[in-house]
Amino acid sequence: MPAHAPSLPTLGGKKSSYRERVADALRAALIAGELRTGEVYSAPALAARFGVSATPVREAMLDLAKEGLVDAVPNKGFRVTAVSxxxxxxxxxxxxxxxxxxxxxxxxxxxxxxxxxxxxxxxxxxxxxxxxxxxxxxxxxxxxxxxxxxxxxxxxxxxxxxxxxxxxxxxxxxxxxxxxxxxxxxxxxxxxxxxxxxxxxxxxxxxxxxxxxxxxxxxxxxxxxxxxxx
Structure with missing residues (x-):
């Protein structure tokens, strides 16, 4: 996975929060298969790979959990959900x-x-x-x-x-x-x-x-x- 700070301009003139931009980059990594189904990823580990701090990554992953894209694993991180x-x-x-x-x-x-x-x-x-x-x-x-x-x-x-x-x-x-x-x-x-x-x-x-x-x-x-x- 490229270690770059995620950046995604928004549509319709709406300004994204940093948390939203991180979520967009994580979502892109999910779609591209760079985050593997069934594997558990910790926020600090993902933050290091993306070159950002752990807090926005953790918040972004909670957003993705609400969308059903990942499941929270207590004291470990987040597991990528399977899609049939x-x-x-x-x-x-x-x-x-x-x-x-x-x-x-x-x-x-x-x-x-x-x-x-x-x-x-x-x-x-x-x-x-x-x-x-x-x-x-x-x-x-x-x-x-x-x-x-x-x-x-x-x-x-x-x-x-x-x-x-x-x-x-x-x-x-x-x-x-x-x-x-x-x-x-x-x-x-x-x-x-x-x-x-x-x-x-x-x-x-x-x-x-x-x-x-x-x-x-x-x-x-x-x-x-x-x-x-x-």
Whole structure:
């Protein structure tokens, strides 16, 4: 795990607390599979790995516990909760039902200035992919997609997708890095923006369908132990 202080700009002009930024980085580590299912992590150990103090890590992990992403283990720390393949399939199915039509509709309604403002975030995803920084990749990917959905003007929809994304597990990201394929997936975000700016709704739908189609392969990629981890 990269030892960097987590940083995640917020959406809609809302300023994040440091605790929220730490929680976002920890959530990204969970999604990327860098925090392993069933393992117990202490706040001091995580703080050392992230280069931050233990207090915001402990507070952030309590927030993640409320979301059901980790369980508190008395006097030890926090255990990453298991997610079944059926649950992950259900999360991905709901995301497809919500994100594909909502994003496609933005080809007709989104302000081009607001769309262009997301290009630096899309480029961050590509940069993180090239560097093999999975936590930065997940953070930027989340920021991009939630920022895009926010343009639809439905804050509750954004929160629903934020929750679904937070529950995902993309264990196959490491394999994509090793095979040099993560950058190609990352560049789909730039392709999506180009289609939106071209007002090509069919192309947007096609890119989003392909993009979300990668998700199951990412979390389902088996690892050396055969347990769905890479």
């Amino acid at each position: 393949e059926r649950q992950l399939d259900e999360y991905t199915h709901i995301r497809a039902l919500v994100e594909i039509p909502t994003t496609a509709a933005l080809a007709r309604t989104a302000d081009p200035v607001a769309l262009r403002a997301l290009r630096p975030v899309a480029q961050e995803i590509v940069t993180a992919a090239a560097a093999g920084d999975l936590i930065a990749y997940v953070e930027a990917d989340t920021r991009f997609h939630l920022g895009l959905l926010a343009l639809a003007g439905n804050a509750h929809l954004v929160e629903v997708v934020r929750d679904l994304r937070g529950r995902a597990r993309l264990y196959g990201l490491t394999k994509l890095v090793e095979e040099g394929r993560l950058r190609a997936s990352a560049e789909e975000h730039l392709e999506l923006l180009d289609a939106l700016l071209a007002r090509d709704e069919d192309a947007v739908r096609a890119v989003m369908t392909r993009h979300l189609g990668h998700v199951r392969g990412l979390w389902a990629a088996p690892g050396p132990d055969g347990g769905g981890h890479s």
